[in-house]
Amino acid sequence: MISNKQAQREAKQLFRFCMKGQMLDENRIRQVVRYVIAAGHRGGPAILARLLRLVRLDRAEHTASVESATPLPADLQAAIQAGLTHTYGSGLTTTFAQRTSLIGGVRIQVGADVYDGSILARLAALERSF
Numbered sequence: 001m002i003s004n005k006q007a008q009r010e011a012k013q014l015f016r017f018c019m020k021g022q023m024l025d026e027n028r029i030r031q032v033v034r035y036v037i038a039a040g041h042r043g044g045p046a047i048l049a050r051l052l053r054l055v056r057l058d059r060a061e062h063t064a065s066v067e068s069a070t071p072l073p074a075d076l077q078a079a080i081q082a083g084l085t086h087t088y089g090s091g092l093t094t095t096f097a098q099r100t101s102l103i104g105g106v107r108i109q110v111g112a113d114v115y116d117g118s119i120l121a122r123l124a125a126l127e128r129s130f
Contacts, residue, residue: 002043010043011050015058023091024058061111064094069102069118084110 002010014036018028032051036044064084066072072080081094088110099107105118 002041002046004046007043007046007050010047011054014047014051015054018055022089023062024055029055057111062088062091062093064088064092064108064110066094066096067099067102067107067118068096069098069100069104071098072096072106080106080108084108 014032018024018032020028033048036048036051041047064081066077066080077096084094085092092110101120103119103123105116105121107118107121108115
């Protein structure tokens with residue numbers, strides 16, 4: 001059986017191999033997974049589980065979710081997307097969604113970073129202060 005540290009180390013090496021510049025290459029990921037499965041190594045499932053976690057984390061870092069109480073105009077969407085691309089670099093996938101519970105304002109999440117300028121967040125902060 002393979003140790004957790006060894007599986008993590010091998011998954012990181014495979015993850016680095018899957019990088020093409022600053023972005024993950026989906027074809028390389030597929031090749032690596034096929035190779036690990038074909039090798040039949042006893043630690044294969046542990047390595048692939050760690051690799052999947054690294055891929056999910058990378059994908060979350062390159063995905064921006066923008067929520068607003070009302071639909072945003074196209075020019076504002078373009079401005080937000082340009083600002084996020086400037087901050088986080090190219091290759092960022094941006095999705096815009098409407099969430100009426102925000103009452104007003106915008107909430108942006110990129111990976112673990114959350115920028116919450118919504119009225120709902122301000123009301124929650126005010127409630128916590130009492």
